Amino acid sequence: MNTSSKISQWRVVAASVGGTSHLKNKQLCQDAHYWQILPDNVLIAAVADGAGSAVSGKVGAMVAVEAAIENISVKQFTRRSLDDDEEVRQLLNDAIVAAKIAVEDEAIACDKQPQDLATTLIITIATPELVAVVQIGDGMAVAKDRMGNLLALTMPDNGEYVNATTFLTSPNALDTAQMRLWREAIINVGVLTDGLQMLALNIAQGAPHKPFFFPLFDFAANAEDKAAAKEQLVRFLRSDRITQRTDDDLTLIIAALSD
Numbered sequence: 001m002n003t004s005s006k007i008s009q010w011r012v013v014a015a016s017v018g019g020t021s022h023l024k025n026k027q028l029c030q031d032a033h034y035w036q037i038l039p040d041n042v043l044i045a046a047v048a049d050g051a052g053s054a055v056s057g058k059v060g061a062m063v064a065v066e067a068a069i070e071n072i073s074v075k076q077f078t079r080r081s082l083d084d085d086e087e088v089r090q091l092l093n094d095a096i097v098a099a100k101i102a103v104e105d106e107a108i109a110c111d112k113q114p115q116d117l118a119t120t121l122i123i124t125i126a127t128p129e130l131v132a133v134v135q136i137g138d139g140m141a142v143a144k145d146r147m148g149n150l151l152a153l154t155m156p157d158n159g160e161y162v163n164a165t166t167f168l169t170s171p172n173a174l175d176t177a178q179m180r181l182w183r184e185a186i187i188n189v190g191v192l193t194d195g196l197q198m199l200a201l202n203i204a205q206g207a208p209h210k211p212f213f214f215p216l217f218d219f220a221a222n223a224e225d226k227a228a229a230k231e232q233l234v235r236f237l238r239s240d241r242i243t244q245r246t247d248d249d250l251t252l253i254i255a256a257l258s259d
Helices: 020-024 057-073 085-109 194-200 210-221 226-237
Strands: 009-017 031-038 042-049 121-127 130-136 140-145 150-152 178-182 186-192 250-258
Touching (some): 009 031, 057 121, 085 121, 085 130, 140 194, 194 210, 194 250, 210 226, 210 250, 226 250
Antiparallel strands (some): 009 250, 031 042, 130 178, 140 150, 140 186
């Protein structure tokens, strides 16, 4: 086994909570997330935001994240094989195609149209030396290196109009996908849906907002009790500090390498 994987392991805290506007209307949270830590300390994570206008957006989001992560997790790859950029791109491409097919198949099974299960999707693969992301739609993924630099791996795709975006079920979805590979010694990864964009993104600079991410990364690094940490994250996402700025559904996955 790679010796570095004995020293530092991923600690992950993740949650999806319903937005205040959805709770008032007695609607379910349309977001979903799913993550796994594979052998040799490879983190794979996905978040999805089911379209509010889609009658089964929640189903689409759940199917998408599960299909994407399962597609990657069953592949026979090693951390060393991730040294090949083309291998990484292929893993991400296969995962997003698998998610799209799974959502379309679910629509048929439910006697619905694919757009009835419309959802965004972000998929991330991370090791201590690499983070790679593919994204369709809004939301964003970030990473922090050992020097404290915070990088936006992807930026929200809000389409041509305000509050518009591309969905996994859109005809041109795969053509619009953002893909990014970053090969640095990283210590943190964050992935979120669009409900948190106003807090997580410094609009003026077009860059991730450090005061939002850095305390969360520190929190994840010290999260020894997984259940308690998740409860704390849920409380944070439901706090006045957050809900006064956004009434949308919220999903956040934060990961930290911890010795």
